[in-house]
Amino acid sequence: TEDQLVTPWTYSVASGYSLLRDPQYNKGLAFTEKERDAHYLRGLLPPATASQQLQERKLMNTIRQYQVPLQKYMALTELQERNERLFYKLLIDNVEELLPIVYTPTVGEACQKFGSIFRRPQGLYISLKEKGKVLEVLKNWPERTVQVIVVTDGERILGLGDLGCQGMGIPVGKLALYTALGGVRPSACLPVTIDVGTNNEQLLEDEFYIGLRQKRTRGKEYEDLLQEFMSAVKQNYGEKVIVQFEDFANHNAFELLSRYRTSHLVFNDDIQGTASVVLAGVVAALKLIGGSMSEHRFLFLGAGEAGTGIAELIALEISKKTKVPVEETRKKIWLVDSKGLIVSSRKDSLQHFKQPWAHEHEPVKDLLDAVKAIKPTVLIGSSGVGRTFTKEVIEAVSSFNEKPLILALSNPTSQSECTAEEAYTYSEGRAIFASGSPFDPVEYNGKVFIPGQSNNAYIFPGFGLGLVISGAIRVHDDMLLAASEALAGLVSEENFAQGLIYPPLSNIRKISAQIAANVAAKAYDLGVATRLPRPENLLKYAESCMYSPIYRNYR
Numbered sequence: 110t111e112d113q114l115v116t117p118w119t120y121s122v123a124s125g126y127s128l129l130r131d132p133q134y135n136k137g138l139a140f141t142e143k144e145r146d147a148h149y150l151r152g153l154l155p156p157a158t159a160s161q162q163l164q165e166r167k168l169m170n171t172i173r174q175y176q177v178p179l180q181k182y183m184a185l186t187e188l189q190e191r192n193e194r195l196f197y198k199l200l201i202d203n204v205e206e207l208l209p210i211v212y213t214p215t216v217g218e219a220c221q222k223f224g225s226i227f228r229r230p231q232g233l234y235i236s237l238k239e240k241g242k243v244l245e246v247l248k249n250w251p252e253r254t255v256q257v258i259v260v261t262d263g264e265r266i267l268g269l270g271d272l273g274c275q276g277m278g279i280p281v282g283k284l285a286l287y288t289a290l291g292g293v294r295p296s297a298c299l300p301v302t303i304d305v306g307t308n309n310e311q312l313l314e315d316e317f318y319i320g321l322r323q324k325r326t327r328g329k330e331y332e333d334l335l336q337e338f339m340s341a342v343k344q345n346y347g348e349k350v351i352v353q354f355e356d357f358a359n360h361n362a363f364e365l366l367s368r369y370r371t372s373h374l375v376f377n378d379d380i381q382g383t384a385s386v387v388l389a390g391v392v393a394a395l396k397l398i399g400g401s402m403s404e405h406r407f408l409f410l411g412a413g414e415a416g417t418g419i420a421e422l423i424a425l426e427i428s429k430k431t432k433v434p435v436e437e438t439r440k441k442i443w444l445v446d447s448k449g450l451i452v453s454s455r456k457d458s459l460q461h462f463k464q465p466w467a468h469e470h471e472p473v474k475d476l477l478d479a480v481k482a483i484k485p486t487v488l489i490g491s492s493g494v495g496r497t498f499t500k501e502v503i504e505a506v507s508s509f510n511e512k513p514l515i516l517a518l519s520n521p522t523s524q525s526e527c528t529a530e531e532a533y534t535y536s537e538g539r540a541i542f543a544s545g546s547p548f549d550p551v552e553y554n555g556k557v558f559i560p561g562q563s564n565n566a567y568i569f570p571g572f573g574l575g576l577v578i579s580g581a582i583r584v585h586d587d588m589l590l591a592a593s594e595a596l597a598g599l600v601s602e603e604n605f606a607q608g609l610i611y612p613p614l615s616n617i618r619k620i621s622a623q624i625a626a627n628v629a630a631k632a633y634d635l636g637v638a639t640r641l642p643r644p645e646n647l648l649k650y651a652e653s654c655m656y657s658p659i660y661r662n663y664r
């Protein structure tokens with residue numbers, strides 16, 4: 110019981126040498142003369158003092174000198190461990206430049222080499238060795254108030270497959286974005302990796318591998334560990350802690366989400382976050398391609414976590430708008446997987462998450478024939494397989510659409526279904542295009558086209574902030590719709606004029622606050638918010654709750 114399992118906590122005021130070694134409070138050369146006197150820092154620092162701005166300039170200079178992205182990643186990790194506020198100041202002020210470092214694609218490489226670059230642990234490792242002791246492990250974490258947990262079991266890290274325990278880079282990176290983009294306090298964020306082994310032979314043989322050296326455990330033992338973790342989380346942190354599942358293989362991802370969505374505050378970014386960000390893009394794109402959602406036909410290549418998640422949210426949005434049952438609105442959406450168009454004759458052999466999409470149609474073997482048969486107005490790639498939107502496919506979809514909407518979501522860049530240049534060229538400059546990985550602007554027939562990036566980072570930080578500020582205890586699909594609406598509403602006329610269907614990422618803190626306000630409002634409307642009374646102006650309230658990386662003065 111709780112009484113028998115106590116951890117002996119001590120609290121003390123950091124000063125002198127220990128203050129300089131405490132990333133939460135360290136300011137390096139930015140300690141003022143007065144602070145140096147008051148906190149026993151005299152002589153421990155060189156005489157010069159520096160402003161936070163000067164420190165930021167110096168570090169950005171250093172980071173820009175590194176040619177190899179992984180070196181930049183390591184420099185940022187070191188900074189995070191040395192001076193947390195400065196780390197977040199850099200990230201917030203240089204979001205477009207640093208996002209590809211702390212997040213996809215560089216974080217993927219960092220995970221692959223995590224064992225070699227590992228210095229200090231930055232989160233909780235819960236392995237099969239901790240079975241039966243997970244609650245105690247949680248109590249070892251130094252922070253008492255945790256609001257967001259990002260957890261992975263490392264089985265499907267980005268498009269890189271099973272990286273086992275080294276998947277920890279993903280929760281760490283995602284939570285850095287929770288703080289930088291969404292304003293959740295760093296101390297309230299907890300990265301967790303559940304280590305049940307790995308089937309990655311290379312890692313199992315790597316002498317620097319940091320995880321359990323065994324094949325992945327499946328079945329009951331896996332489920333029991335997850336169950337113990339989920340119970341311990343609720344017991345230790347209460348009802349209002351967000352558990353974000355990240356980069357689980359799809360057989361576990363759908364299962365975990367459906368098992369815990371009624372008892373915990375859970376969110377799966379690969380399924381739900383992706384769906385929300387893509388829906389926002391589609392809603393915004395209507396201004397350019399015309400018509401209402403219900404008048405469009407959607408065809409997906411790829412029917413996994415991303416594809417079926419997006420499809421379901423689009424169906425739900427059409428259903429809400431038209432009052433037509435979701436079973437009917439799904440019929441506007443078609444998916445192609447590796448075996449061809451998903452149709453009713455395949456139903457019995459389909460995984461359960463594909464079954465709702467098995468509509469009446471004769472079998473169609475490949476994408477091009479499916480495009481010709483379905484005549485979609487919106488073509489979405491979520492297959493993880495590059496160069497599948499061929500010239501013929503794009504020409505076909507452009508032959509019956511004035512402005513086809515083409516979303517090539519697969520990451521990394523090499524897996525993108527087509528490049529921006531291909532989309533604009535083969536559609537003769539008519540396609541509205543966005544992709545998962547960024548592409549440079551393209552010039553076609555004298556006109557410059559700026560491709561948008563359909564990036565999950567638009568949604569999950571603000572979504573999480575909305576849950577936190579309202580004290581929500583469950584995630585409801587309507588909140589995802591609310592987040593999409595907020596994001597779509599922030600695309601300006603100027604953005605549209607450039608062919609963009611997302612606002613610029615440089616405004617992300619404002620975007621997150623707006624999304625948070627919309628999500629929180631929905632949580633109150635649905636009766637799942639516990640922070641009472643409801644703030645009168647949720648947008649102002651969200652902004653006021655956001656973490657600022659500016660140094661504080663010490664007494």
Ligand code: NAD
Pocket residue numbers: 267268359379383386410411412413414415416445446447448490491492493494518519520521524544545546563564565
């Ligand atoms: P997943 O493994 O769950 O699903 C992949 C799907 O593609 C499966 O249905 C599979 O049958 C299908 N598929 C595989 N090869 C195919 C082929 N040759 N032809 C047709 N279908 C094929 O993976 P996921 O989580 O859905 O991710 C898929 C891709 O989407 C990844 O590349 C991922 O990086 C990307 N993604 C992008 C975003 C984003 O940009 N915002 C978000 C999430 C996922």
